[in-house]
Amino acid sequence: MAGHSKFKNIMHRKGAQDKKRSGMFSKLSREITVAAKMGLPDPDMNPRLRMAVNAAKAQSMPKDNIQRAIDKASKGDTENYEEIRYEGFGPGGVSLIIEALTDNRNRTATNVRTAVSKNGGNLGASGSVSHGFERMGLINYPASAGDADKVFEAALEAGADDVTSSEDGHEIWTSNEALHEVVKALTPVLGEPEGAKLAWRPGTIVTVGLDDATQLFKLIDTLDDDDDVQTVWGNYEVPDDVMEKLG
Numbered sequence: 001m002a003g004h005s006k007f008k009n010i011m012h013r014k015g016a017q018d019k020k021r022s023g024m025f026s027k028l029s030r031e032i033t034v035a036a037k038m039g040l041p042d043p044d045m046n047p048r049l050r051m052a053v054n055a056a057k058a059q060s061m062p063k064d065n066i067q068r069a070i071d072k073a074s075k076g077d078t079e080n081y082e083e084i085r086y087e088g089f090g091p092g093g094v095s096l097i098i099e100a101l102t103d104n105r106n107r108t109a110t111n112v113r114t115a116v117s118k119n120g121g122n123l124g125a126s127g128s129v130s131h132g133f134e135r136m137g138l139i140n141y142p143a144s145a146g147d148a149d150k151v152f153e154a155a156l157e158a159g160a161d162d163v164t165s166s167e168d169g170h171e172i173w174t175s176n177e178a179l180h181e182v183v184k185a186l187t188p189v190l191g192e193p194e195g196a197k198l199a200w201r202p203g204t205i206v207t208v209g210l211d212d213a214t215q216l217f218k219l220i221d222t223l224d225d226d227d228d229v230q231t232v233w234g235n236y237e238v239p240d241d242v243m244e245k246l247g
């Protein structure tokens with residue numbers, strides 16, 4: 001189990017705090033509804049739903065909104081959402097995996113393709129980049145959960161595979177199958193995580209310069225603004241000096 005690597009968070013965080021709250025809540029609600037529809041509407045009995053509810057709580061989503069999203073699935077009063085994954089390349093040769101939940105496959109495909117092509121990238125066939133990633137569980141804790149040593153020890157004890165700690169927080173990586181069990185073991189020690197979900201961890205990292213990073217972030221922001229797009233993963237790293245110039 002590796003310790004304090006310098007592996008940066010591969011989820012695009014820049015500007016996340018400026019995102020429209022309504023758009024974020026819409027995506028969280030959609031995930032809750034889909035999770036509740038796929039299993040039991042009880043978070044204690046449905047691991048995916050529990051993760052979705054915890055993610056919503058971490059973003060201060062009102063309890064009424066959360067319950068409404070669960071009830072929507074229970075009553076069958078919901079669109080049939082489909083999980084779709086797009087793969088492609090962004091500026092600087094960065095590999096991207098784009099996960100969506102949609103009730104209209106054609107609309108989403110058109111929007112994603114347009115966003116990527118207009119911002120220096122191109123979509124590839126299924127499997128064109130995912131072979132360079134590993135499907136794993138990712139658990140996020142804020143820096144306030146404890147210092148690097150405390151989190152590392154707790155993660156090791158819980159059966160995690162890897163830990164990355166920085167001033168921004170802690171990322172705990174698990175095998176795909178062990179995600180929910182590791183969360184269950186960590187919660188009494190570190191508290192509820194900020195997030196826990198299946199993730200794509202890249203095998204190799206591409207370092208991007210200022211021009212490519214500027215266009216890449218514009219591309220990811222455009223995708224983030226699409227209601228159907230849930231998560232964008234990439235194998236990029238932006239050096240600190242470049243991040244400072246980007247603001």
